[in-house]
Amino acid sequence: MPRYISYIVTSATVVVVWYAISLQIGALLLPDPVSVLSLLLTEAGSARYWAHVGASSWRIFAGMGLAFIIAVPFGLVVGTNPKINKIVSPFISMSYPVPKIVLLPIILLLFGIGDVSKIILIMLIIFFQVFITSRDAARNINKEMILSFRSLGGNKLQYYRHIVLPASLPGIFTSMRLAAGTAVAVLFFVESISATHGLGLYIIDAWGRADYTSMYVGIVSMSLLGILLYEFFEILERKTCKWKHTQ
């Protein structure tokens, strides 16, 4: 089944189930999907709504982009150098389980309440997931392939380009897809604490005003942002790892 058809079928199922639950528990707690989607269409015509979407999109793309740019090369270098891995891994093992979200007050103190602190927190949380996946993928490259490549006369840079990066890409994209969900959750948290724009603020503001239809418009928008991110990495993986998708 083509991907877009499965999306249409899934969306239709969600709308039907949503409508049924809304009828059961009442529109006050769960507004029906038709009201929410028509308000979403109305909001899509307002600049205010797009300012919220733009602020959230920028923060999440910047946070995830930075995590990707820093974690992937670092993970690949650590994964292919046992000596560096021996030094770095204990620090990672100790710091990974620490819930980075509790660092928010410190990050706000250091970087203020603007975009920088929000981007840094998203980056910090995503970094570990992507770093660990990249490191492990690079560490598990088939030894015979490495020997064979070295015997062909490849230098270190060529080794990273032709072997390490392509071997690790499927794992890296899987971690980025998983990280998309985490990033949206972190985004909601940081925007609900301190922001002048953003979908997190949009949701919390509507909730405070008991405007549940608007609140669900925010929730749907944030979900769409997560789905778009997920799909973005899915498409990127299909483009760069064609070999994984051949029979």
Add this chain to the structure above:
Amino acid sequence: MNSSKSLLRVENISKVFPNGDEEKVVLSGINIDLAEGESIAITGQSGCGKTTLLLIMAGLISPTSGNLFLNGKAYSETSNDIALVLQDYGLPPWKTVADNIRLGALLQKIPVSDNELKNLKSQLKIEGLDHLYPHQLSGGQRQRVAIARILLLKPKLLLLDEPFGALDALTRERLQKLLLNIFRQRGFSFIIVTHDVEEASLLGRRIMVMDSNGGGINTVIDNPGFLSEGYRDTQEFFEQVKQLREVLKASD
């Protein structure tokens, strides 16, 4: 075919690996002299150090002691004159057949003409596979691609580690024949490591039998029938295989 000029000299090579608090001697006192255009088959029981020796000759592992010479010059690292073919082909699964074949030439910046590529693919019977990935090929096709990649580099010495070990009997026989044909035409030298007695008897001008418990070369057997037409079906070949089997049994 053989000339007396030495291509590879392995001089008193030994290799010791740490094994807990102790040391495990894998190779000791190995001496080999391979002439240009010659072939040697190295055989022995599993774990006797055949692959370690091959990787040392390829410059991929450092010996604990001893020296290696190629064309009279000492070397300790990989050389563009030496190529290695492994049992699991070493083809990156993310590269198409076309990219895999060109990989070595690309790394060594060797220009390759379309005509040369076409001829090579025709010789190895791998035409029409360019856009496929290694997992879409049969084992025999994968090994042909690995060999094509190596031949494009025009190495003086080919090192083969159980290259046909994972293939079925018929495919193995075809590829052995193909290797000998290319060897006749191109005149490189090769050393093949194999535990298959018949393969060693067919592909080695000389056959070296290694000690089973990490020692040196126990016996060197001359194989005068090597390369003769229809050798595999002769009584001489049968006797050669028999002799090698007896030496292997005695060295166990």
